[in-house]
Amino acid sequence: MTRTLIQNACVLSMDPAVGDFDEADILIEGEKILAVGPRLRAEAAEVVDGRGRIVTPGMVNAHIHTWEYQLRGIGSDWVGSRDYHNNMHKNLATRYGTRDVYLGNLLGALNQLRGGTTTIVDWCHILRDAEMTDAAIDALEESGIRAVFARGTVKPPERPGEVPYHKKPFPREEIHRLRTGRLASDDRRVTLAMAILGPDWGEYDVAAHDIRLAREYGLINSAHTYGRKGKRVVEDGYPRLAAEGLLGPDHNIGHGNCFDDAELKIVLDAGCTITATNLTEMLNYEQPAMLGRLVKHGATPSIGTDCDPYFNSSMLWVMRHAFLHQRELDNRSLYAEGRWPAKTQHSTLTRDALYWATMGGAKAFGLDKKTGSITPGKQADLVMFDARGLNIFPALPGGNPAHIVVMYAETSDIENVMVAGRFVKRDGRLSFDADRLARLNEELLASRLRMFEEGQYVSRPVERGPQPERFVL
Incomplete structure (x- = not known):
């Protein structure tokens, strides 16, 4: 079994039992972390120089629509979820075929690895059939990323004579096929979950059916939850689900910004997890991201990048903005309350944001025994940041390593990325075949342009007409 020894690195383990080290070694055997500590000895090990580097757990992107990768750069000036659904689900998403899904998922996953994300929750709501589903999984497996494949369903335009998507229960035959077939085991690098409509986007009987189906097959289920009263398909959906015993740690909520305090207490008391996609929510939502409110209730936030059409799907970006967003709210x-400035330590620290981006996502999707921290026995999912370049230098040594990672590091500073003990990025370059990547990029570009043409989509600058109500300072 192969051994790798990372020597003399600054280590942020994110595990209180292991601790952090200004200088320590990490011994990896096969897929797993064998030991963490100063001056480890290991025979027949490849030695990796960690001097001037910070090693953290790989980041866990707890909510991303990976398939949207080829539609980047078009959505930040859209008006909220209205334009998103009109342009995406009702138009461009309907142009996707099997190969388009494969290309988006493969290159989107590779982009995540390049940026230090070793695990994604691929919330894949583009799938019309088994062929598209298998193509999405093929891409994840080929990329080398760890993934929770949250199999979802499409949201096409309503047409006369057809049953609208919000009335359609999840297709049992697909979950049975996957759970008894290629994704039967939870010990694989790619595992299965269900991306369901939930009561905000589907009728109550549909939501109840889907949660029961997930439980029948032992799967976590995740639902988009906009939460604003008056915009939900089922106004009292979550209280009703809780009363029926259908909520628990196996139910993940995406967003949830508009829950009032009573609703939030109901879902958290039931054990549900909540994933904030704070960049999307800062862009489109009228209420803050679910970060500090969760911490106040004793829950751990998880965070994700959400939608590539809006912005660079970098967990470094999301983590940094999560910290800044919550610190602003704290201030x-x-x-x-008349308590400014704070007399003691701030309630939100950079280390909190790093925890949300690693252990937070791992906990939300039941992966915390496998990944999320640098702990002996866990999978070796690691990121090495080179702190010697001008972007970070001279912050290390002497600076707070968590502060450095959250507030200074960029993708260009990520030297090495490891998933399950294998380097997927080494010396600043993806391990994926460069020639094949170039060909895939050309194919993905053709896929993008074809969909724009078929959908008659043209991204234009926003016309400046009469201005709406602006800022009150």
Whole structure:
């Protein structure tokens, strides 16, 4: 069994039992971390120089629509979820075929690895049939990423004579096929979950059916939850699901910004997890991302990048903005309460954001025994940041390593990425075949242009007409 020894690195384990080290070694045997500590000895090991580097667990992107990768750069000036659904689900998504899904998932997953994300929750709601489903899984497996494949369903335009998507229960035959076939085991690098409509986007009987189906097959289920009253398909959906015993740690909520305090208490008391996609929510939602409110209730946030059409799907970006977004809210609350400036330590720290981006996502999807921290016995999912370049230098040594990673590091500073003990990025370059990647990029570009043509989609600058109500300062 192969052994790798990372020597003399600054280690942020994110495990209190292991601790952090200004200088330590990490011994990896096969897929797993064997030991962490100073001056480890290992025979027949490949030695990797960790001097001037910070090693963290691989980041866990707890909510991404990976298939959207080829539609980047078109959505930040859209008006909220209205334009997103009109342009994406009702138009461009309907142009996707099997090969388009494969290309988006493969190149989207490779982009995540390049940026230090070793695990994604691929919330794949583009799938019309088994062929598209298998293509999405093929791409994830080929990329080398660890993934929870959350099999979802499409949201096409409503047409006369057809049953609208919000009335359609999840296709049992697909879950049975996957759970008794290629994704039967939870010990694989790619595992199965269900991306369901939930009561905000589907009728109550559909939501109840889908959660029961997930439980029958032992799967986590995740639902988009916009949460604003008056916009939900089922106004009292979550309280009803809780009363029927259908909520628990196996139910993940995406967003949830508009839950009032009573609704939030109901879902958290039931054990549900909540994933914030704070960049999307800062862009489109009228309420703050679910970060500090979760911490206040004793829950751990998880975070994700969500939608590539809006912005670069970098977990470094999301982690940094999660910290800044919550710190701003903390500051405003203190000021409103007449307690500004804070007399003691701030309630939100950079280390918190790093925890949300690693262990937070791992906990939300039942992966915390496998990944999310640098712990002996866990899978060797690691990121090495080179702190010697101008982007970070001279912050290390002497600086707070968590602060450095959250507030300074960019993708260009990520030297090495490892998934299950194998380097998927080495010396700043993806391990994926470069010639094949170039060919795939050309094919993906053709896929993008074809869909724009078929959908008659043209991205234009926003026309400046009469201005709406602006800022009150």
